[in-house]
Amino acid sequence: MKTKLLSTVLGTAALSALVFAAPVLADEEAELIVNGELEIVTKTAAPAHLSDSLDEILSGWRFRSDGTQTMQMDDFDNPGMLGAEVGLDQFETSMGSEGKACADCHNGPESLSSVRATYPKWNEGAGEVRTIQMQINDCLTTQMGAEPEKYDSAAMLNFEAMLAVAARGTPINVAIDGPAQSTWEQGKEMYYTRFGQLELSCANCHEDNYGNMIRADHLSQGQINGFPTYRLKNTKLNGSHSRFKGCIRDTRAETFNPGSPEFVALELYVASRGNGLSVEGPSVRN
Amino acid sequence: MKRIATTLVVLGLTAGAALAEVTPNDVAYVDGAIADSLTGVAGNAEKGREILTSKSLGNCVACHAAEAYEDISFHGEIGPMLDGVGSRWEEAEVRGIVANAKMTFEGTIMPAFYKTNGYIRPGDAYTGKAATGDLPPLLSAQQIEDVVAYLMTLKDE
Numbered sequence: 001m002k003t004k005l006l007s008t009v010l011g012t013a014a015l016s017a018l019v020f021a022a023p024v025l026a027d028e029e030a031e032l033i034v035n036g037e038l039e040i041v042t043k044t045a046a047p048a049h050l051s052d053s054l055d056e057i058l059s060g061w062r063f064r065s066d067g068t069q070t071m072q073m074d075d076f077d078n079p080g081m082l083g084a085e086v087g088l089d090q091f092e093t094s095m096g097s098e099g100k101a102c103a104d105c106h107n108g109p110e111s112l113s114s115v116r117a118t119y120p121k122w123n124e125g126a127g128e129v130r131t132i133q134m135q136i137n138d139c140l141t142t143q144m145g146a147e148p149e150k151y152d153s154a155a156m157l158n159f160e161a162m163l164a165v166a167a168r169g170t171p172i173n174v175a176i177d178g179p180a181q182s183t184w185e186q187g188k189e190m191y192y193t194r195f196g197q198l199e200l201s202c203a204n205c206h207e208d209n210y211g212n213m214i215r216a217d218h219l220s221q222g223q224i225n226g227f228p229t230y231r232l233k234n235t236k237l238n239g240s241h242s243r244f245k246g247c248i249r250d251t252r253a254e255t256f257n258p259g260s261p262e263f264v265a266l267e268l269y270v271a272s273r274g275n276g277l278s279v280e281g282p283s284v285r286n
Numbered sequence: 287m288k289r290i291a292t293t294l295v296v297l298g299l300t301a302g303a304a305l306a307e308v309t310p311n312d313v314a315y316v317d318g319a320i321a322d323s324l325t326g327v328a329g330n331a332e333k334g335r336e337i338l339t340s341k342s343l344g345n346c347v348a349c350h351a352a353e354a355y356e357d358i359s360f361h362g363e364i365g366p367m368l369d370g371v372g373s374r375w376e377e378a379e380v381r382g383i384v385a386n387a388k389m390t391f392e393g394t395i396m397p398a399f400y401k402t403n404g405y406i407r408p409g410d411a412y413t414g415k416a417a418t419g420d421l422p423p424l425l426s427a428q429q430i431e432d433v434v435a436y437l438m439t440l441k442d443e
Contacts, residue, residue, distance in 0.1 A: 193406060194406060195406050196405060196407060196409055200395070209395070212364050213360070213364075214348055215347070215348040215362050216360040249413070250412060252412060252421075253406070253409040254407045254408065254409045254410075254416040254417065255414040
């Protein structure tokens with residue numbers, strides 16, 4: 001009896017070990033509906049500028065395991081939503097020497113619902129392409145008399161999460177022509193540059209090999225419509241620039257820093273590859 | 287004076303030739319293949335298998351699957367399966383592909399394992415910081431020979 005019980009326990013343990021050893025495959029055909037009502041486009045026709053390389057674009061959500069996919073289907077299960085809530089608190093808090101809160105000028109995050117889908121965006125007054133975080137820092141320093149926030153800091157990502165929720169479900173639609181074009185071209189060139197000792201470009205993995213396994217990782221298209229992203233790996237919200245930094249570091253290259261002009265350009269280009277996918281942040285990824 | 291120095295260098299080269307490794311910059315590729323051993327020391331297939339399947343060494347398994355090492359978990363599917371590679375390719379061709387696959391397959395995603403320069407923004411391993419000077423190759427000359435020796439044992443049945 002004791003022996004049988006022991007062998008059953010051992011058998012169960014072995015089975016669990018097996019379950020963890022096998023890569024958990026994603027359901028690439030699943031559809032994302034948040035809270036049972038908000039339909040998110042995670043697969044659609046590629047934008048015209050990609051016609052030579054891709055037919056369809058896919059959100060990273062499609063490449064994740066069933067469990068990770070499910071976490072994003074209900075806001076109570078999505079740990080990234082906590083960041084969005086804190087972001088709203090920050091939005092309503094007075095900061096800086098002017099004694100103003102974001103909410104004193106902006107009529108709720110709803111009034112900013114077009115932001116997440118259209119940034120990075122050309123700023124005429126500044127004469128540069130700006131990311132959301134650059135724009136927030138401009139508000140903090142020139143309107144509110146506050147200190148700038150560090151790029152991809154927790155507070156910045158909370159703001160980003162709040163703005164993503166306000167825009168969730170709307171299609172990514174960044175402009176790539178006009179004054180933004182040269183920055184976009186710079187980002188495109190980076191996307192196809194084979195950096196580092198491993199001589200890997202973004203395209204090597206995310207255009208040529210998405211859907212394939214690299215060791216235990218299921219390669220996605222590297223879309224950023226889901227940012228900011230709550231990663232199970234580090235249990236916090238992550239910004240796209242920090243992700244870029246990690247990717248380029250992993251090619252055994254001298255990487256770039258979050259907020260650098262190079263990453264602003266790369267963000268614009270990578271965002272444009274997702275034109276047509278829904279804003280889905282804060283997303284959940286592994 | 288200059289002539290003496292040159293003579294000495296030539297003598298030094300000749301004396302060392304029997305034992306010296308071929309450095310990454312001096313590898314002679316012919317149609318992508320490397321005819322001769324990089325070290326003159328026969329590769330150890332067992333060590334080659336270890337290098338090929340270890341993340342901290344060659345990590346070939348990250349991209350290549352094979353039944354031959356099915357005891358190792360998580361085989362990648364970026365490159366071709368390696369079963370039968372020793373029947374499909376000559377040893378010199380395999381050596382060339384492992385050392386620098388781009389000499390055989392133009393534009394391939396496969397990293398060069400025996401190369402030290404010519405990179406864009408080379409970094410100091412995985413630190414994200416800039417490299418100082420030439421990088422050590424991803425694998426040593428003898429490790430390349432070990433991997434080649436193992437791959438040549440993977441014959442079609």
